[in-house]
Amino acid sequence: MSGMILVLNAGSSxxxxxxxxxxxxxxxxxxxxxxxxxxxQDARFRFSFSDGRPNLQLPIAGSKAATHKxxxxxxxKTIDDHFGLSRLIAAGHRVVHGGDEFRAPVILESHALAxxxxxxxxxxxxxxxxxxxxxxxxxxxxHLPQIACFDTAFHATIPAVARNFAxxxxxxxxxxxxxxxxxISFSYIxxxxxxxxxxxxxxxxxxxxxxxGASLCALKGGHSVATTMGFSALDGLMMGxxxxxxxxxxxxxxxxxxxxxxxxxxxxxxxxxxLLGVSGLSNDMRALRQAAADHADARxxxxxxxxxxxxxxxxxxxxxxxxxxxxxxxxxxxxxSELREDVLNGLGFLGFSVDRKANARHDRVISASSSNPxxxxxxxxxxxxxxxxxxxxxxx
Numbered sequence: 001m002s003g004m005i006l007v008l009n010a011g012s013s014x015x016x017x018x019x020x021x022x023x024x025x026x027x028x029x030x031x032x033x034x035x036x037x038x039x040x041q042d043a044r045f046r047f048s049f050s051d052g053r054p055n056l057q058l059p060i061a062g063s064k065a066a067t068h069k070x071x072x073x074x075x076x077k078t079i080d081d082h083f084g085l086s087r088l089i090a091a092g093h094r095v096v097h098g099g100d101e102f103r104a105p106v107i108l109e110s111h112a113l114a115x116x117x118x119x120x121x122x123x124x125x126x127x128x129x130x131x132x133x134x135x136x137x138x139x140x141x142x143h144l145p146q147i148a149c150f151d152t153a154f155h156a157t158i159p160a161v162a163r164n165f166a167x168x169x170x171x172x173x174x175x176x177x178x179x180x181x182x183x184i185s186f187s188y189i190x191x192x193x194x195x196x197x198x199x200x201x202x203x204x205x206x207x208x209x210x211x212x213g214a215s216l217c218a219l220k221g222g223h224s225v226a227t228t229m230g231f232s233a234l235d236g237l238m239m240g241x242x243x244x245x246x247x248x249x250x251x252x253x254x255x256x257x258x259x260x261x262x263x264x265x266x267x268x269x270x271x272x273x274x275l276l277g278v279s280g281l282s283n284d285m286r287a288l289r290q291a292a293a294d295h296a297d298a299r300x301x302x303x304x305x306x307x308x309x310x311x312x313x314x315x316x317x318x319x320x321x322x323x324x325x326x327x328x329x330x331x332x333x334x335x336x337s338e339l340r341e342d343v344l345n346g347l348g349f350l351g352f353s354v355d356r357k358a359n360a361r362h363d364r365v366i367s368a369s370s371s372n373p374x375x376x377x378x379x380x381x382x383x384x385x386x387x388x389x390x391x392x393x394x395x396x
Contacts, residue, residue, distance in 0.1 A: 003089035004031065005389050006079065006144075007382045008072070010093075010133035012125065013039045015071040019079065020386035022089075028386055034078070036060065036071035043071070047078055068129065069136040076140055090145040091137050092389030094184060094381065096126035096233070098150030099175060105153070105388040108134055108146040116148065122175065123232070125270060147389040154183030154190075157223040162319065165231075178235075180227035182209045186217045188384040189327055189377055194222060200373060203324035206316045208309065208343075209379065210333035212240035212283060216309070218316040226319035228312050234269055238308045240283035243273035245308075275301045285332050285339070306339060310346035323350050325372055329379040340366060344374055 005028075007018040018033040034047035034056070043066045047056040056078065060066050079085055093108075099119045106112050113134065120127045130148075137146055155178075163178050165171075186207050193201035205219045214237040218226040228236030228245075238244040246269070254260045260268075268277075276283040279301035281291055291298040317323040326347075328340055337359045344354040344367070351372040359366040367374035 004079075004083065004087045005386045006075075006088055006091045006137075007385045007389075008075075008091060008093050008133050008137070009381075010068055010129045012129050013037070013041065015039070015068055015075065015133060017075050018382035018386075019083070020382060022386060022390045028383060028390070030382065031083070032079075033382070034075060036066075036074065039066050039068065039071060045071075045074055045078075047075075049082070053082075068132040069139065072133060072136040073140055085141070088141070088144060090147060090389050090393050091141070092147045092149060092385040093130060093134055094151065094385060095130045095134075095148040096151045096181065097123040097179065098148075098152045099179075102148070102150050103153050103156035105147055105149045105392055107392055108148050112148065122179075126233070145393050147385075147392050149184055149385045149388050151181040151183045152179040154187045155180030155217075155224045155227055158225055158227065162226050176231060178227075178230040180215070180217070180224065181229045181233045182213070182215050182217070182227075183224075184381045184384050185209050185329065185379040186219075186224065186227075188379055188381060189329055190219060190222050191384070192377055193327070197373075197375070200325050204317075204320040204322050205325045205327060206313055206320075206323060207327045207329060208313070208333050209330045210237075210309070210328065210336075210339070211330035213242070214239045214309075214330070214332070216312050216316050218320050220320055226316055228316075237312060238278075238305050239274045241271045241274045241276045243269050243277070275305060278304060285336055289336075289338070302339075306342045306346070309339075309343050313343070313347060314350070317350055323372065326352065326374045328366075328374070328376045334376055334378050335362070337362060337366075340374075340376070344371075 002023045005020045005022055007020060009016040014035060014037045016035045019031040020028050021031050022028040030050055032047060032049045036043055036045050038044055043060040045058055045060055076085060097119045101115055116131060134146055137144060165177060167176060189207050202221050207217045209215055213233060215227060215229040217224050234242050236244050251265055254265050274283060275288060279288055279298045281298055282288055288298045288302055292302060332339060341354045341359055344352045352374055353368040353371040355366055355368045362376060365375055
């Protein structure tokens, strides 16, 4: 089925969207993308076109009370004005948590929606906003098919020995285990490797998704066997504002001895830690690089971020029983050549070394000729969601 697929990614205060044109046979290209940012504050709408038309950028009237439904109504109106709403054939949504039940993209019908709402306690900071976008599209465009693509689904292949916590079995059976996230990004990279690097794709590879949120995924033959994020997107690597792995006793201490509530601890670990917390300056790696020469805490934040990546790649190599290649992706992974060089220098014991000139040019292959391959591949979660959506709505 050919036409346009609307890809939606709803966060706590934003709705990001992309329009992907598909011919129904696996060929797609991005037609437009946009975002509504600052919901509940001073919301603004941005929309750009791939054909060279002038970009749209405007404030939203009454933005302090604007909701996800208001944002999606504006997105749909813009699509109708510039392309015609009739060209839309489906909406594909990024949904953070699929639990144990949803291990592949799914058409959103009443049963699926009810099941996804039950998963809100597993992802309270993400799932409600994902579902609010689904509800909004259902209300505003009720005849448009909707598909959910899950960040957890790609990690369904992780074996129980890596998936389970050492907790009483009754709690494991209630769903308290490692799920892993960033699965849509990892799925895109895995597919891209199969298409462009088939020999490497069948070996042992670590994908480093390094952005404001960051995690690693160990691939064996293209399948996830270990990942750094766990029960939540808080675990694993140090991130922009998230602490990553932490001794659970720290949380007990904060609540008992610092008199912090569970909500205050959650807010701190998710939103006030990581690069921002250590540096006291910013969660943006670019800002920290600029400040590093004169700011010791900025240097420490960068060093800690780098150290955790190197250490956890070592852990991924142990889970794989060796390591044949690394792929860097997402904002920091794709653009910070200094970080990539430092990481590869720290992985010399695994057979990696950097080609400094290729890395500085941001080439696709940044490893030295004598090294195991290290690649930089831009991720495209929107394209992956669109492809999955097209497969589900296209008759066999």
